[in-house]
Amino acid sequence: MSTATHRAARIAAARKAQSGDAGARRYCAQPMQTPRQFDSNVSAGRASAILASSKKWVNGTQLTYYCFKRGDAVPAAWQGSNEDAGVVEESFEAWAKLGIGIAFRRVEAAEDAIVRIGFDAQDGSWSYVGRDVLGIRDPLQRTMNFGWPLTTPYGQDTALHEIGHTLGLEHEHQNPHAGITWNRQAVIDYFQGPPNFWEESQIEWNILRKIPQAEVKGTTWDPDSVMEYQFEPGLIDAPAQYQAGLVPKGGLSYADKAWVVETYPGVRAPAMSTLKVGLSQLLKLKAGETRNFEFIPARTRTYSIGTFGTSDTVLVLFEVTPAGNVQIAGNDDSGTDLNARISMRLQKSRHYLVGVRLFYADAALETSLMVW
Template sequence: MTRRYCSLPQQAAPAFPPGLAAERLGALTGGRRMWVNGTVLHYYFFDADTDASVIPVPGTGETRRVPWTGAKEQRDVVREGFRQWRDLGIGVTFTEVSDRREAELRIGFQLGDGSWSAVGRDALSVGLGERTMNLGWDVTEPGGRWTALHEIGHALGMRHEHQSPFAGLHWDDEAVYTDLFGPPNHWSRDKTHFNILRTLDPSEANGSVWDPQSVMQYPFGPGMILEPEQYHNGLYPPGSLSPADKEFALRWYPPAGTPAALVPFRSAPLSLGPGEQGDFAVEPPETRVYSVGTFGESDSVVVVFEERDGEPRYLAGHDDGGTPHNATLRVRLVKGRRYVVRVRLHSTWGSGETAVMCW
């Protein structure tokens, strides 16, 4: 039987202003979904009887109401998936919370709705009462742990590996459409094209070479891949984190260092390359509303965290990518508390220097 596959929600391509240089556009496309390093991603499992939605019953024209809640055994598989990613030593960490209002990642287990996840920071645009991730089958069964690792990979910003432009896969398109139209996936041609046959832009790929062993790579049975010929009889990744998966996570989220001091009214230069990040600590001399922002011809995302009980909690953020303006935030900082300003650079598009300031 064909393996059940993850199906990402279909979304329109990001709208950037016309006329951007190709290098700048690629940097924006590749980095816009990535979290700033040092983020604590809080995750929540839906647990109320009212957490449910109506889904179609394949092949019948009928619908049924199905809850989003999952048994402890299901939740434990996902918790273990978060631990495996965390144990790589990445700079992003994960904390389970019991209040959905505190969670960037909100996880359901609605059977029959497929398995899927928002990709990276796309989760921030999902309503607080909605799922950012769903595990649509029993993840305690064989292959279920692969599903949990795979969906968390999406939550970290990774895309489907078989859609990499570096894969060089030549598909038997109709065989793929026919296979996915049947059980257990019941996918339309549009969904199959979006999740399998569509080739990603090079800037969206997880790496500069194809990794058939990636946890983000689907397994495929015989006859779906025509070339390379070695995969004509099937492609079967191991379902675990590959060396390239680990390299991706550590490249975007290296172990966090000690933030440099950002003194109010003194600019701090940003000597960053595309995709790199600067971290700064602010201890305000008085309680008031401050401005925090960048200077220079650059595209960047700026996020301010407030440290609470030793954990950085999101306070405000802004991404100025693709605009002629710099990111500027207005935030209330309290004397005696510590704040961390994180700046991830997408690209520079001018000859001047870039800097960050709190004033």
């Protein structure tokens, strides 16, 4: 069997695996976002470094999530089945078992969740990317949706894919390193037709647009990434081997796993230090890296925790609880001339965790952290 014939056969088999759709498949449609703009005093290199990490979570984060269900005060279409919610839980566990430095916990109330998940079949599948989730504050609004059953192989990959977005991953076929040349009109015709019915702006945002190099997960294209779409024959003009279609192998690829472990190091994270009042700690971070510090107050009072140095960071304060780390404050100073600072009343003998991700530093290894 020729390569082209083999790929066509894989596409046909994959189509059959998608429940309830005998023709063209449905795809993840990312919510369109306004690209971040920087002041003129922010250099291109600094802006690029900020964009490379600004959607990534700080190590130590616990992402709580909730699946809307029958009886919730949301549209009935958002309410999912126990079976689909079970696949969502399994998919979070698949990412977590890689030993990464962030955790996931399913909660029983939408107001306790950072990630809120609907199952509206008329709204497609989508998720906000990384820390963009934090901009959706209403507990009765979704940050993720599934538009088809998750109990098929394609549905299971969809769950992994949308969680990948929540972790900070973009669509892999929009990687500028992919070198994809699209048959633009064929792509537009395909996605404007059933069952997607996308507007041309959605097609541009989700397929044809190239993601800035600073925001991609690596220096090469990974056609087997769970973040890669499957494409029918005739949509890709180049590379030539994908003219007959592109079908990822399914599941998390080696590169997916490598990216999440590097971005959120678990056992490979730097040793945790303890903050002491009035003593600064040199962060010793390169751009994109994170570090965590413990802090146990000797008495109850208002404390300030802040960075020092010409740098761009995000600073997060967690309280360590039996149910996991609970974020209680945060500050992002990126793109400004300020330093990150949190002032908050903390309780004697309670266990707190301070997390920092460095986006950019004017001079390497010169940013410090202190509590006072």
